[in-house]
Amino acid sequence: MYTYEATKRDIVEAIRRAAGADADLVLSVPPSGVVADLALPCFPLASRLHKSPHEVASSLAGAVHIGPRVDSVRADGGYLNFTLARAPFASSVMSDLAQWKDRYGSHDVGAGRAVVIDYSSPNIAKPMSVGHLRSTIIGAALHRLYASLGYTPVGINHIADWGTQFGKLLYAFTAWVDRQAYAEAPLRELLRLYVKFDQEAQRDPTLDERGREWSLKLERGDPQARALWQEFVRLSMSEFTKTYDLLDVRFEHVLGESFYADKVDAVINEAIRRGVAVEDQGALIVRLDDVGLSTPLILRRSDGATLYHTRDLAAAIYRLKTWNPAQLIYVVGADQRLHFRQLFATLRKLGYDGVFVHVDFGLITLPEGRMSTRKGRVVFLEDVLEEAMLRARRLVDEKNPELSADERADVARIIGIGAVKYVDLSQNRVKNIVFDWDRMLSLEGDSAPYLQYTYVRARSILRKSGDAVPEGVFDPRAAASAPEWGLITLLARFPEIVLEAAQTYHPHLVATFLLSLAQAFHGFYHEVPVLQAEDAPLRQSRLQLVGGVATVMRGGLDLLGIRVPERM
RNA sequence: GCGCCCGUAGCUUAAUGGACAAAGCGCUGGGCUUCGAACCCAGUGAGUGGGGGUUCGACUCCCUCCGGGCGCGCCA
Structure with a gap:
């Protein structure tokens, strides 16, 4: 303990x-x-x-x-x-740090049980927008947090690769594709086609019929439809993979909605057999009035097609049966609240028990309103990340021209990407965010670089002292001053912050904590000499403190998926 | 119309129902011949959208009004 x-x-x-x-x-x-x-x-x-x-x-x-x-x-x-009592408390905290090292702050409450976390989930055939950032970043952070609690996290990217919009896209592609544009930037061309279809369909309603035909072809395994669809998936995934590599985000499984296409019938039959689903106006629905939801969940449309609700239900059941998880977590925007209440209620009606959590978050909107890919009113994630790295690079070039070009590029990436992630992870999830370049890419004040700089400064001291954090008894005099004692109590609190952040699905608690630690360390740095301490025992103990700050800062940022440079 | 969420210094945000509401940005002034000034110190600035209520105690819970956002059976 x-x-x-x-x-x-x-x-x-x-x-x-x-x-x-x-x-x-x-x-x-x-x-x-x-x-x-x-x-x-x-x-x-x-x-x-x-x-x-x-x-x-x-x-x-x-x-x-x-x-x-x-x-x-x-x-x-x-x-x-x-x-x-400062002396025994401080020496006990420092001995925790020495014992746990990089694992300081981790727990074993999870006891190896699985936790399924659904995050990111972009749409095939559309470039990711900044709108996908929150799910991706918060989900990845929860993945790391739950791993540190001793759970086995199962990260799933539930790709939106199925449904009626693909019928529309297939028609649009066969009718209007610009081969050259498609070869150069496939996703942007597919997006253009998607938008064009929408516009044309307003003038010519028969197009919707064409879309439905292609949708049906796809569901029935028509070779041409199938081959094109597979190509869209492949091209999209290769773009997404680049973004995930840049963001340092991983999944245990990438399972699109299509994976559940052949599993929905069994679910529908089960729902009918248990009397949970009933026919209504030609559709198959699950009534949820008894749990306070006046809107039913539709399992099958009147034309016989299934919906994403159906596939989500099949996916949930698949996850429960495959991993027997302690929790089923969905990191999805707050606009889908009703959907998840319906989904969870339906699961319980079907007799599935467990902890089902919708980790919701507010929307990212533009100053002129909600983002809309159809209206071309959208900021692409790729562009945001590029700009972030560019701005960071300019700053690194200015502050540290003596670093090699390679190291500057590497540092710019760590800082730029870290800054974007931190914006999302440092505030409570529930609020909407109005997208703003300068805010999203802020590199000063309460930002990732400030925390990273804390680590760099601490490491710099340690390098000058011979790198390794010295072992040995902690000198109580190194807990005497206010800045020193402040650091010790903060370091002591880190483990419970980690626990609370995970259990409440609030990664920003870690970010807020790290900000306090950074502020405390910079204050300490200015007031308390370490390398120039009066005598060896004091110097050694202060070095231990600095080492503790470095460990917790790196470990805490790691939980948020933010990396640290050694120099910046 | 019904339901859910949000409203805290000029701006962006913090605050297990608990002690004088805390930071960053901005603005003013100061600090590099001591470990990296992407830093630090001091000052400036709100009483938490309005009004009721519960409580020993409310930014936090309840009611109501205002403002904004989202959702409301055959899209994902």
Whole structure:
């Protein structure tokens, strides 16, 4: 057990014994103005004991038997404030770090169980837009977070490669393709065709009929339709792969909707057999009024075709049966809330039990409104990433011209991509984001480069000291000053931040924490000499602190999928 | 019309129902002959969209109004 967790557990135990009651004893971190390290608000306890909060706090202050890591207990109004014993606490934290090294902050609560995480899921035959960024980045971060909790994450890219829009595209392709443009930039040409179809269909409604015919051909395995569709998939995936490589995002499985095309019949039959699905106006639907959803889930259209709901249901059942996961997680935009409520409710009606989670997030919109590929109002992800690396490169060239061109390119990539990811991961998911180049590509202040710079500075000190973090007893004098003690308590808190971020599906908690750590480290850096410390033991212990910051910063950023350079 | 989400300094965002709401950007002033100035320090600036309520305590929970977004059976 990590030091911080053990310390809090001991304190809560001591209070419980002294109070002889256990209302909700939740320790909190006191605000900056209060000189204490942990606090217990005594209000709930007071109402249970029918005394005033101050009375409770005062009597507890005298009665609590404090353990070795606590130095003193004091009543402050209705709060019971604890001051930690710096020497033993600090040396215990530093020994955690020395013991766990790069794994510091990880847990084993997952016990090897699978967690299926569905993220990214772009559309075949369309270039990825910035709209795909959030799912991809948040999903990849959750993947890493759950891995660090000891789960076996199963990342799935649920490619949208099936459905009626492919009928339209197939018709458009056979009618209007510009071969040369297709050879040069296949996805942009396919997008043009898709848009053209939509425009033409408004003038000529018979085109929709053509689209349906091609859609049917595809479903029935018509060789021409099938071959073209496969080509679209292949070309799209090769573009996507480049983007994923750039983003350093991986999946255990890439399984498009088409993978479930031959699995929907069994699901439909099961739903009918269990009386969950009923015929209505020619369609097959699942009524969900009894769980508060007035809109039913449609499993089969009146013309016999299935929908993405059906394939999603088949996919969910496939995942449950294949991996028996502790959780089924979907990282998909908030506009699909209803869809997932319907999906989860239907799963339960079919007798499937489990933890089903829709990790939703707000939309990315443009200043002029919602993005629309059809209207050509869209920002492509590729362009954003290129621009990010370009801006980072200019900055690296300016700040560090002495680095080799190769290293500058490498650093620019780490910083540029990191900056884009950080924007998404540093704020709560639920809010909509209005796309703004300067904001998306910010390289200063509360940004990835600021955190990366923290690591670079720490590493720079360590390199000058001979690289390896020295071992040995932690000198209590290195926990004496405010900047030093601040760093120690932050380092101590990292493991519980990781746990909470994963369990609440909120990667931004890690980002917020790392920002505090970075600010604390830069303050420490300016105030406390490390290499020039007065004597060897002090220097060695401060080097351990610097090493701890480097480890946690790199590890924390790694959980967010953000890499660190050694120099920048 | 019904349902869900969002509204915090000029801007972008933080804040397990708990102590005087915290950062970044911006603006003003200061700091490189000590470990990297992509940095640091100080100042400036909101009482959390409005109004009720619950609570010892509300940015956080409930109601209502306003503003914005999303969704609402045969698209994905």
